[in-house]
Amino acid sequence: MHAYRAALLHCLADPCEVGDAACQYFADGLLVVAAGKVAQIGDAAELLPQLPAGVPVSEYRDALIVPGFVDTHIHFPQVGVIGSCGAQLLDWLQTYTFPAEARFADPQHAREQAAFFLQELLRNGTTTALVFCTVHPQSVDAFFVEAERLGLRMIAGKVLMDRNAPEELSDSAASGYDESKTLIERWHGRGRLHYAVTPRFAATSTPEQLDLAARLLREYPGLYLHTHLAENQAEIAWVKELFPERSGYLDVYDHHGLLGARSVFAHAIHLCDAECRRLGESGSAVAFCPTSNLFLGSGLFDLARMDAHGVRVGLGTDIGAGTSFSALATLDEAYKVLQLQGQRLDPFRALYLATLGGAHALYLDERIGNLLPGKDADFVVLDLKATPLLEHRLAQSQSLAETLFALTILGDDRAVRESFAAGVSVHQR
Structure with a gap:
């Protein structure tokens, strides 16, 4: 068992279908992983006291954890x-x-x-x-x-x-x-x-x-x-x-x-x-x-x-x-493609397309795509200060939607601090 503390964001459904209820966000969250699966997700203040003694906790400052x-x-x-x-x-x-x-x-x-x-x-x-x-x-x-x-x-x-x-x-x-x-x-x-x-x-x-x-x-x-x-x-x-x-x-x-x-x-x-x-x-x-x-x-x-x-x-x-x-760089271009047709790509829909939406397209959404308990522990730690420009822009952000949008427009491989597959770290920047 291992726990990861950072801001956490994932999709529970398609934002086009359920609106604001599609995404779940924990500003100070804890992701608990056991045997390659997500065991728990929630507020750190609530979950930390429940952890068994000796479970290691990795903390990421100025970071956002999202599904792989x-x-x-x-x-x-x-x-x-x-x-x-x-x-x-x-x-x-x-x-x-x-x-x-x-x-x-x-x-x-x-x-x-x-x-x-x-x-x-x-x-x-x-x-x-x-x-x-x-x-x-x-x-x-x-x-x-x-x-x-x-x-x-x-x-x-x-x-x-x-x-x-x-x-x-x-x-x-x-x-x-x-x-x-x-x-x-x-x-x-x-x-x-x-x-x-x-x-x-x-x-x-x-x-x-x-x-x-x-x-x-x-x-x-x-x-x-x-x-x-x-x-x-x-x-x-x-x-x-x-x-x-x-x-x-x-x-x-x-x-x-x-x-x-x-x-x-x-x-x-x-x-x-x-x-x-x-x-x-x-x-x-x-x-x-x-x-x-x-x-x-x-x-x-x-x-x-x-x-x-x-x-x-x-x-x-x-x-x-x-x-x-980069999925982030690809979403940047997706936004522009849709802009040219008078369509708007909401930042939460963008996250959905790159995570749970892709899993749904592949009929794998019961296994991957978000961070619900029981899913494979495939997740990514995004660095919100990966570049000077990104850090400067996000310092001006007034909402989660604005932060996520700027991240999809300005982010690329440099924003990926660490990648995990089935609970194992498979890339560290």
Whole structure:
């Protein structure tokens, strides 16, 4: 057992649904952790006298403890091309993504990149992510070995591509199915790890491969489906050429049985109301990836439309087209994307999207996403004096909402003082 004393803030529900009751805040709080789970949360003055003798208490001054951030869409093989110039989506794939991913045929390279990638996540306070690997099974093994060593709750899978991809990055419908099945049986449900069936996007999979992806989902209950949807206008036109018999991009996935609980579609920018309604009624989720949508010039995500149709939404950094591992920096861009459309991102809704909302999108909100007793003790200590500017700005704050908003606009990896996974410190600044 160990106790942590600081200001504590977490979400109990979506602020859009329950208003002010959505968040719980303790100005001088105590988080008690035992056996990797949250045991108690509350006011320090109330809980400290109840602690058994000898329980250590770590105190953090000028700090805010929040749940670990949840990233619902990111590519671990693309770290090496982050910040590469001058391409939109389809050119980005050919120019940067495919050459970077080809290097993961080397197991040693995959291991080195997995270790660096996961440390970057933790340095930014992200304790759970839905992750693209490459077509190579060894990339998945390398990722899960390191995630298991760190005791993290992570979701990942082998990319499926049996057409319109370089030969060295292509599988077949049959080999993709067989290799995925082997990886599922090795990793899914092991410790805190989950497997995601991962067709890159409709344009790089044949109908046969999409059918076999759906077969895996039927054969192994609890799997995830992770892919891309309606990110770029040229991409949408290409998918329409490849699947002329389908009514739209989403209908390709729907026809092949890929919508439903734990299906996560990255981007989902250019959709009509009928498609959003179908996502909502199927229980599927979308990943809002503002930094990559802006960087690649793809478009502006319409959060209000998704809300109107009851679609589960999580936040995604989408490294490497995304430009920061930081959930705080990503929320900064999310605020601006919505401002451009006349929508307002409330700071408590922003926290929800980065924590409990992401967990809800991944159907993990019974395990992670807030600090209620019984949840996994995944949490982050944020330094409210991380930079001179942040310290100066927060000294002027008149409310918790103002403090949280300034933190999401001005904060980044420097604000993360310490990250914990299942009660274990996995990063210290």
